[in-house]
Amino acid sequence: MFGITHFLFIAVLLFGIGVTGVLISRNIIVLLMSVELMLNAANLAIIAFSRALNVMDGHAFVFLVLTVAAAEAAVGLAMVITIFNNRRSINIDKYSLLKW
Amino acid sequence: MNLDSIIFIVSAAVTLFGAVMMIMQRNPVASVLYFILSLVAQAVLYVQLGALFVGAVLIIVYSGAILVLFLFVIMLLNLRGDEDLGAPSAPVSQLTKYVVSIGIVAEFAFVIWSTVFSSSISTGIIAGASENFGSTEQVARLLFGRYLYPFELTSILLLAAIVGAVVIARKENKDEIEAEAAAKATADEVTG
Numbered sequence: 001m002f003g004i005t006h007f008l009f010i011a012v013l014l015f016g017i018g019v020t021g022v023l024i025s026r027n028i029i030v031l032l033m034s035v036e037l038m039l040n041a042a043n044l045a046i047i048a049f050s051r052a053l054n055v056m057d058g059h060a061f062v063f064l065v066l067t068v069a070a071a072e073a074a075v076g077l078a079m080v081i082t083i084f085n086n087r088r089s090i091n092i093d094k095y096s097l098l099k100w
Numbered sequence: 101m102n103l104d105s106i107i108f109i110v111s112a113a114v115t116l117f118g119a120v121m122m123i124m125q126r127n128p129v130a131s132v133l134y135f136i137l138s139l140v141a142q143a144v145l146y147v148q149l150g151a152l153f154v155g156a157v158l159i160i161v162y163s164g165a166i167l168v169l170f171l172f173v174i175m176l177l178n179l180r181g182d183e184d185l186g187a188p189s190a191p192v193s194q195l196t197k198y199v200v201s202i203g204i205v206a207e208f209a210f211v212i213w214s215t216v217f218s219s220s221i222s223t224g225i226i227a228g229a230s231e232n233f234g235s236t237e238q239v240a241r242l243l244f245g246r247y248l249y250p251f252e253l254t255s256i257l258l259l260a261a262i263v264g265a266v267v268i269a270r271k272e273n274k275d276e277i278e279a280e281a282a283a284k285a286t287a288d289e290v291t292g
Binding site: 005006008009015016017018020021024029030032034036040048057059060062063067069070072073074078080081085090 | 162262
């Protein structure tokens with residue numbers, strides 16, 4: 001018999017992979033996708049708790065999170081295009097103009 | 101070992117495999133494709149949790165629209181192979197990255213271990229669901245009923261995102277583009 005704890009552990013592992021991706025990736029696009037992966041892990045945890053408590057409010061929250069993820073992807077990719085036009089690279093180590 | 105457990109194990113394994121491969125790839129297009137694989141397996145997990153409509157929306161909107169947007173941008177950037185993304189940074193900072201990420205995962209796992217197992221939340225997912233849990237009708241009743249105000253606010257968020265994306269991504273006007281190109285040429289001469 002498997003329960004919501006298994007789903008929560010999958011969500012934790014997904015979140016951890018997302019954090020690892022943000023920390024180790026040098027590619028701005030993979031970095032943005034890792035942030036999306038973390039949002040997805042949160043969604044999975046919300047759905048799991050929604051099922052465990054037998055209330056559906058979590059499903060509405062997941063919709064709002066999906067909307068925020070879409071908005072973030074749109075603005076983030078617009079910024080990637082602008083930075084790429086200026087720097088000719090997607091390597092985040094090259095984006096060091098504000099580095100102290 | 102019933103069918104539910106087998107489906108759960110397979111889709112969880114595919115989800116984690118896709119996610120790991122996504123952050124390991126050097127080619128951004130392969131990264132996006134692995135992320136789509138991970139999302140499809142994640143939708144199976146959603147359906148197992150009774151969230152039929154949300155699972156369908158995840159496939160249609162997320163892998164169908166958002167990740168295709170990523171693919172469009174990658175192809176628009178027209179990257180060449182010599183981006184040098186694989187050069188490792190200093191070994192100390194590399195070690196720090198892995199220690200920090202493993203620490204975060206361990207902390208979350210410990211919190212789940214110590215709270216969920218000892219609480220009164222029912223951990224079984226089969227028992228106790230109401231008749232049409234997760235159906236489109238129930239989700240719509242929530243979104244247009246109790247959560248109508250946040251739902252309307254998201255439309256403003258989307259409008260702001262659209263306008264913001266267009267303003268950020270467009271070129272200002274012809275003179276500025278030429279000035280920018282001239283400045284870039286000078287900078288290239290200086291740096292050799």
